[in-house]
Amino acid sequence: MNSRQNFDSLLQKLKEKLLTLSELVEQSLHNSVESLRTLDGELAEEVIAGDNKIDDLEIEIDEDAVRLIATQQPVARDLRKIISAIKIASDLERVADLSVNIAKVTIRLQGQKLVKPLIDIPKMAENAQKMLRVGIDSYIKEDIALAKQLKDMDDTIDHMYKSILNELIELMVQDSQIVNQGQQLGFAARYIERIADHITNIGESVIYLVSGKRHELND
Template sequence: MTKRQHFDSSLGELRKQLIEMGEQVERAIEKSVRSLKDGNLELAREVIDRDAGVNAMEEQIDDIGTRLIATQQPVAKDLRRIIIAFRMASDLERMADLAVDIAKVTLRIGGEPLIKPLVDIPRMAEIAQRMTRDSIEAYVQENVDLAYKMAKMDDDVDLLHSQILRELFSFMVENPKTVNQSLLLCFVSRYLERMADHATNIGESVVYLVRGKRPDLNA
């Protein structure tokens, strides 16, 4: 195997790990919000327990990339591919942590009836899942157009977040007994909004990879 073939093989392993990590994060988002919606404490604990696996994947990506830089001394776009893999793994790991935070909210609510059926929070979660999937695909395909779509989806999440906060504040004003749960649901909305920001960061990294300049898609 030539030096270039070895490098390409290792890059392929990096991509494979990122794809798998993205899939794990997608599942964590879906399960954490479903645990909240259904009051499923067992599912919430599963999300928390599986987080260690995501952390291990980030470490593996770091190891592969570090070894590539040390042994292959890549330059230009090849070096950017590795650096961006580090950034993406960090963003994905943080998204998984936020899913854990949502699962912990489920445990804090403890199976009590929700103050209202959840509609917008699951909608935010669906967008965050799609952003996760699309951001990874943008990296694999080096697709700038798909990366820029992160900004529009992030705006949609921000609008839902604002709407949820207004609604929950109204609940708290009208019925002080809802304050504790309303605040917890505000946190969940904030966690999902942050997830969308991290997915948008990945979109920015893809644009930087392809064009060598980093845009601000969160503006």
């Protein structure tokens, strides 16, 4: 195997680890919101415990990328591929951290009954999962047009967040006894809104990878 083939092989392994990380992160997000929807404390604890595996993989990707830069001295697009992998892994790890925060909301609400069935927050999370799949797909395909779709998807989640917050405020005004629960659910919605922001960062990394130019998807 010549040096170029060896480099391409190592780059492919880095990409595969990043895709594994994205799968773990998506599952963490799904489980955290499901734990909240059903107030399942055990599932929430699984999300929290599973974060160590995600952290370890993100560190491994970072170390592999740094090693590639040090030993292969890549330039131009090759270097951008490695830098983008580092940035995407970092944003994925932050999505996982925010999913843990949602799971912690579930833990804090143990023993309570939800003031109403959760519908909008899970829908918001479903949209975030779709965003994540689009972001990772744009990375796999190195597709700028696909990456740019994340902006409109993020705007949708922002609107959903504002609507959820307004409804929670109305409920808390009507019944002061649910203020704590309303605040906690507001935090959960805010975490999902921040997750969407990190996913748009992934799109920005893809655009940089392909074009070498910085393009803001977050207003």
